[in-house]
Amino acid sequence: MEQLIADLKAQIIEQLNLQEVKPEDIGDDAPLFKEGLGLDSIDALELIVLLQQYYGIRIANPDDGPRIFTSVRTIAEFITEQKAK
Secondary structure (H helix, E strand, O other), rough: OHHHHHHHHHHHHHOOOOOOHHHHHHHOOOEEEEOOOEOHHHHHHHOOOOOOOOHOOOOOOOOHHHOOOOOOOHHHHHHHHHHHO
């Protein structure tokens, strides 16, 4: 799980072109939206694309988005759940 979290941080930085952010700047449980990284709805779409490109995962129910994209850890947990199916 720790390796997946580290990989996700690097992928998020690359996908969202966050040049001023380093992986160690992103807390595993820090919020990604609003007071955390300050991501917005466009960034959420990019995160969905990231899941599809890197992990072959589609989000079937859009209502699950806020739960999945709360933090890097919740994204990693979602990927782990989907890979176990």
